[in-house]
Amino acid sequence: MKPLWAGFSFIEMIITVAIIGALSAIALPSYYQYLRETRRTDAYIALTLAAAEQERAYAINNAFISDISALGGSLSKEGFYTLSVAVSGASYMLTATAIPNKAQGTDSDCLILTLNHQGIKAPTACWR
Template identity: 55%
Template sequence: MNRGKPMAMSHEKGFSLPELIIVVAIIGILAGIVYPSYSQYMYEVRRSDAWSGLTAAAAAQERWYSINHTYTDSIDNLGGSGSPEGYYSISVEADGSAFTLTATAITTEVQASDSGCTALTLDHFGIQAPESCWK
């Protein structure tokens, strides 16, 4: 038994500076690893907006063809020039017997930074380009 000085109670609360620096460094490292993967994932998810707009316009183009026996070169005849979520603008090129639809990322939206996949196309054969962007 200790009959000398009573044990002093520690009144220190919180974290020391080295502990805080270590925690902040770990969080920084994890954020540096996770953020680029998350950004790439979000670009891929937003491409589905282009896919939705292009397939809807292609379906409208086929309906137009079944009634008029020619493809239209007016996007207004196909339901408008925007994708459902608004990340892309849709345009059409047609010569009567063939068409190509293009979804172009709107420059003021975040999708404009999707390198290599800012313009997606779908033609009358169903060919999608660039192929690497249609995962």
């Protein structure tokens, strides 16, 4: 004879919720770190394009551009970083700074990414 009711008991539901909670506690931080690393691509692209524009300008005018708006603007394409340039004679430093109130503002290890006229990228652990 079959029982009159079928389904899950309260204890089984609690155990299932606990297992899902434990898996979430492990998986979510890794997922958020993956998202931060992926969003850094926005800065990589912006800095690399600005550096290419700097080299093009130097080849034509024998001088680097000191106005960031002439290098593509002060905001990265996806809007996670603000861009700036510092020019000193025959050298330049391009900087991408994560916008604090956006999703990338929590990337404490790589808030500021730089690229200079020699192609040196800093911090090196953030450039992959």
